[in-house]
Amino acid sequence: xxxxxxxxxxxxxxxxxxxxxxxxxxxxxxxxxxxxxxxxxxxxxxxxxxxxxxxxxxxxxxxxxxxxxxxxxxxxxxxxxxxxxxxxxxxxxxxxxxxxxxxxxxxxxxxxxxxxxxxxxxxxxxxxxxxxxxxxxxxxxxxxxxxxxxxxxxxxxxxxxxxxxxxxxxxxxxxxxxxxxxxxxxxxxxxxxxxxxxxxxxxxxxxxxxxxxxxxxxxxxxxxxxxxxxxxxxxxxxxxxxxxxxxxxxxxxxxxxxxxxxxxxxxxxxxxxxxxxxxxxxxxxxxxxxxxxxxxxxxxxxxxxxxxxxxxxxxxxxxxxxxxxxxxxxxxxxxxxxxxxxxxxxxxxxxxxxxxxxxxxxxxxxxxxxxxxxxxxxxxxxxxxxxxxxxxxxxxxxxxxxxxxxxxxxxxxxxxxxxxxxxx
Amino acid sequence: xxxxxxxxxxxxxxxxxxxxxxxxxxxxxxxxxxxxxxxxxxxxxxxxxxxxxxxxxxxxxxxxxxxxxxxxxxxxxxxxxxxxxxxxxxxxxxxxxxxxxxxxxxxxxxxxxxxxxxxxxxxxxxxxxxxxxxxxxxxxxxxxxxxxxxxxxxxxxxxxxxxxxxxxxxxxxxxxxxxxxxxxxxxxxxxxxxxxxxxxxxxxxxxxxxxxxxxxxxxxxxxxxxxxxxxxxxxxxxxxxxxxxxxxxxxxxxxxxxxxxxxxxxxxxxxxxxxxxxxxxxxxxxxxxxxxxxxxxxxxxxxxxxxxxxxxxxxxxxxxxxxxxxxxxxxxxxxxxxxxxxxxxxxxxxxxxxxxxxxxxxxxxxxxxxxxxxxxxxxxxxxxxxxxxxxxxxxxxxxxxxxxxxxxxxxxxxxxxxxxxxxxxxxxxxxxxxxxxx
Numbered sequence: 001x002x003x004x005x006x007x008x009x010x011x012x013x014x015x016x017x018x019x020x021x022x023x024x025x026x027x028x029x030x031x032x033x034x035x036x037x038x039x040x041x042x043x044x045x046x047x048x049x050x051x052x053x054x055x056x057x058x059x060x061x062x063x064x065x066x067x068x069x070x071x072x073x074x075x076x077x078x079x080x081x082x083x084x085x086x087x088x089x090x091x092x093x094x095x096x097x098x099x100x101x102x103x104x105x106x107x108x109x110x111x112x113x114x115x116x117x118x119x120x121x122x123x124x125x126x127x128x129x130x131x132x133x134x135x136x137x138x139x140x141x142x143x144x145x146x147x148x149x150x151x152x153x154x155x156x157x158x159x160x161x162x163x164x165x166x167x168x169x170x171x172x173x174x175x176x177x178x179x180x181x182x183x184x185x186x187x188x189x190x191x192x193x194x195x196x197x198x199x200x201x202x203x204x205x206x207x208x209x210x211x212x213x214x215x216x217x218x219x220x221x222x223x224x225x226x227x228x229x230x231x232x233x234x235x236x237x238x239x240x241x242x243x244x245x246x247x248x249x250x251x252x253x254x255x256x257x258x259x260x261x262x263x264x265x266x267x268x269x270x271x272x273x274x275x276x277x278x279x280x281x282x283x284x285x286x287x288x289x290x291x292x293x294x295x296x297x298x299x300x301x302x303x304x305x306x307x308x309x310x311x312x313x314x315x316x317x318x319x320x321x322x323x324x325x326x327x328x329x330x331x332x333x334x335x336x337x338x339x340x341x342x343x344x345x346x347x348x349x350x351x352x353x354x355x356x357x358x359x360x361x362x363x364x365x366x367x368x369x370x371x372x373x374x375x376x377x378x379x380x381x382x383x384x385x386x387x388x389x390x391x392x393x394x395x396x397x398x399x400x401x402x403x404x405x406x407x408x409x410x411x412x413x414x415x416x417x418x419x420x421x422x423x424x
Numbered sequence: 425x426x427x428x429x430x431x432x433x434x435x436x437x438x439x440x441x442x443x444x445x446x447x448x449x450x451x452x453x454x455x456x457x458x459x460x461x462x463x464x465x466x467x468x469x470x471x472x473x474x475x476x477x478x479x480x481x482x483x484x485x486x487x488x489x490x491x492x493x494x495x496x497x498x499x500x501x502x503x504x505x506x507x508x509x510x511x512x513x514x515x516x517x518x519x520x521x522x523x524x525x526x527x528x529x530x531x532x533x534x535x536x537x538x539x540x541x542x543x544x545x546x547x548x549x550x551x552x553x554x555x556x557x558x559x560x561x562x563x564x565x566x567x568x569x570x571x572x573x574x575x576x577x578x579x580x581x582x583x584x585x586x587x588x589x590x591x592x593x594x595x596x597x598x599x600x601x602x603x604x605x606x607x608x609x610x611x612x613x614x615x616x617x618x619x620x621x622x623x624x625x626x627x628x629x630x631x632x633x634x635x636x637x638x639x640x641x642x643x644x645x646x647x648x649x650x651x652x653x654x655x656x657x658x659x660x661x662x663x664x665x666x667x668x669x670x671x672x673x674x675x676x677x678x679x680x681x682x683x684x685x686x687x688x689x690x691x692x693x694x695x696x697x698x699x700x701x702x703x704x705x706x707x708x709x710x711x712x713x714x715x716x717x718x719x720x721x722x723x724x725x726x727x728x729x730x731x732x733x734x735x736x737x738x739x740x741x742x743x744x745x746x747x748x749x750x751x752x753x754x755x756x757x758x759x760x761x762x763x764x765x766x767x768x769x770x771x772x773x774x775x776x777x778x779x780x781x782x783x784x785x786x787x788x789x790x791x792x793x794x795x796x797x798x799x800x801x802x803x804x805x806x807x808x809x810x811x812x813x814x815x816x817x818x819x820x821x822x823x824x825x826x827x828x829x830x831x832x833x834x835x836x837x838x839x840x841x842x843x844x845x846x847x848x849x850x851x852x853x854x855x856x857x858x859x860x861x862x
Contacts, residue, residue: 019610028612029687036691041479043718050717059454120465122460124474138837139798142812146833153829368805369813380709390713398702398710406700 021361041338062387063088069382071373084383091378091401097362098374099404100294105300107353110307115322117312126306128198135305140363143302148294148370151187182274184282190293191275194286214268221260229253233408274384291372297362305351312350315341347419354412358405366400369392375400489834491516494523498824521825522835528819529836532580532654542657545579548572549664557786557850571669580653580661582645586634594622594630611770650728654809656839660730663797666735667743667789673736674743675782679773681748692744695862699741705802707734712806731803746788750781750794784858790851794844812836 017027051057062083070080075093078086091152117128135143156176161184163174178184179307182193195215232249240246275285318341367374369380385392448454461471491510496502502518510516522529529544552572555565572589602618638644653661680692701706711734716724754777762772804813816832819825 025685029685032691047717050721053721103783116470119467119470120460120463121470121474123478126471127474127478133845134841137794137798137841138847139801139812139840140450141801141804142833142837142840146837149829149833251714290676350644358700365703365705366802376703376705380706391717394706394710394714398706401703401706402698407695409697409701 015110025228048329058392060392062378062383062389062392065387067383068386073292084379084387085111087383088375088379091373091375094372094378095361095364095367095376097372098292098299098364098367098372099357102299102303102360102364103357105296106303106307106356106361109300109304110356111311113304113308114311114315117257117308118315132305132308132386135302136309139370140298141300141366143298144295144366144369148290151190151290153187154336155185155187158184158188158277158282159280161186162279163277180276182285184275184277186282187290189282189287190288191282191285191287193272193274196271196273196380197265198271199267217268218264221264225257225260228256232256237410289372291367291370295367295370295372297365298370299360302363303356306359307354310349310356314345317348319346343419350415350419351412354408354415358408361404361408362401405409442585452821465748483611488515489517492519493508493517494519497524499826499828503778516710517834518828521819521831522827525819525825526835528815529655529811529832529839531657532579532815533652534648534654534657534770535646536840538648541579541645545576546660548575548579549660557854564812572777573665578645580648580657581650584638584642584644585636586628586637586641589637590634591626593633594625597625598622611768650655650726653728655811655815657799658728658803659800659811662731662735662800662803663793665732666739666796667793668734669736670739670743671789675742675747675778677740677744678747681744682751696741696744699738700745704735704738704799707738708802708806710734727806727808731808734802735796739792741791742795743789745758746785746792747781749788750785751777753784754780786858787855790847790854794847794851797847798840811839 004199017023035173060264067082067084067087068079069087071078071087071090071094073094074090075097076086076090089259117132119125160176161174161178167174176184185189232252234344235415236247237248243279273284275282275287322340322344323336326340364374365376365380368375373381379393379400380397384390387393425618446452449458451618462468468838488771491514493505493516496505496518497520499518499521502520504515506516527536527539534542534614541765549572551565551579552569555561555563571592574592578585598618598621601621602614605617606614635824677692677696680688680862681696683689683692710830711728711730715733759772759779762776765772767775801810801812802818804810809815809818812833816836822827
């Protein structure tokens, strides 16, 4: 005979949904879920009612239509006849370019300033403090506007660099002269030498992007060299483990790293093209638009001030006892830095550093202030205004920024979990 | 034995020599210079480079600033005065623009005759914020802090006083309902009622009540539209409202992110990561372009209110992360002690966890505020007059000040610097004061 159900488990009463902690969490979650779904449903309902009232639907067809506006600078081939989709990609690449160059510059500035702020030199320490405080406490928008204004207003026009035969005869010199004979800052762009290949193989045209063949070959050679050097290092470690003597590898590593690349460069006819002034403009070399330079520099200097503080805090966070212990073990200063100080300082430095990279990437959306067409300028600016598809453009824009941010922060999480102190 | 030396050593000094000064190189200015500026070749090079850079910077800016003209009616007049004083080809700053136009940098287009209202609101803000920032002040002052938002709204936007009063009454009703229901029906029902009652009050009754009371006791200030707001007034309104509204929201989000309930955890994580993943400027565009799509048809409300909503959501995500950091920094023992005392979740949070966590998160909250305050300049991109670009562009459009470049940036930058720098110093002072390290 089976016992009646009421005698086995406790009886379920509806009030237990509220007062029994076993069921309450489920109740709360269901209620929250219902509320959230109701909220989202309300928003969507409003959205579709509004769209219906305007006689519109949510569609992304406009991305396939002709863009009809120029974008300079552009990393890939683009003309006004291309689609909005391609304009979007151009903008995205411009954003990523600013973010990449900005992050590199900001790191250099930040590390330099952070270390110098700790130096015994009174004057340099104070100067660096002034730099950090001034840049941190003033909106980045002001730095962008200011640098852009400096480049636009306080630099000579390209033709000021011109030296005509008539001027030479008269013994005059040009109004402005190039820095080291190869760099020039003008009121429209900054020009500098560019490395080129005279006998390079043809590019690989993917229809969308045109990869330079020479660049690909160099990258492959470099990767192969690095792999070879790492193999060499591992072999040396193995021999050291077996025999106790580590074979000398430094000159082999250097040879492997440099010789193939130099040979390849020589074979492909590597040369550096220096910009030269023709009638009113510079030709040759690479030309960086003032918007790009101002935006990148401003973001780098602004973020660099924050990174400097992070670096300083990271170095100060490693207690003195650590380096003293390393010295007591007989490690030389270089090894102490590499094996003891840096790993611990990096654990403190890297997470906030990466969130600064994230900030820099997001702040690059202020490109509008420097008339630089980034993702927000193309997709969220001209495309939006031309097509009137505000909703679609903003959704796409947010999604792209979100993906970039999530990629960066997932990189941070990987790093964090790798260097985390193992707590037991 | 002690007298051996006296007999065997021919000479032993018996009196102490007077203490001599260290040699000239080892004391005073030369020592300081050598230790701090010229210790080794590397430091010497650094010093020379640093001094050269500093001198170059000062020499290229300071004379220009000192040659500045304070009394002029237009940029052209400024330049003429400078040339007249210092000769042809010399340039100087034109501070006359700031002298003439500073009210617009501070108040935007706010009507000139009622500048006292935002000024009073600002002074009262300092009073309201003092008991929050300085823990030694009497706690009774917090009552004023609680009333301040309604008062500030009334002072800034004007209109009838009864509207903000009715909003406050809603909060009071909610609190009363909580006290009434809590002992009888438990926390969950009480919370639901405490949320529902004010919402019903605001939605159904508050507007009419305010109108009736205004009819009975007419107490009103001249209304000022949101279009008049600009300059630092706008920055302060957005920054202060954003941070204070986002505090409770951020607190809930941070608790939700640490919650054991998976649904709530993921909802909070999703919200926080979404907001932190997109630039503020896209959120502002959403406020100006898209918010209307998601609201009932034909509902249109104030642009500043829309921006405040977005700024609040934005700040809440950052504050949630600040508080989460503080919660994580509390030792596990605190949580275990709360459990051991048999406190339920909310009691443990309220009595044990949050007082400690909030205290250590104040510096982070201040930093968030500084960041937000600086970011309020971005509202220029949706057509509001921020102090940096909005007001400056407006002034540059006038014929008198067309072409003025550096002076506005220097002025606004200096103001931002003073405000943000003093706040960051306060955060550092607090960090030192709250330091309980060992």
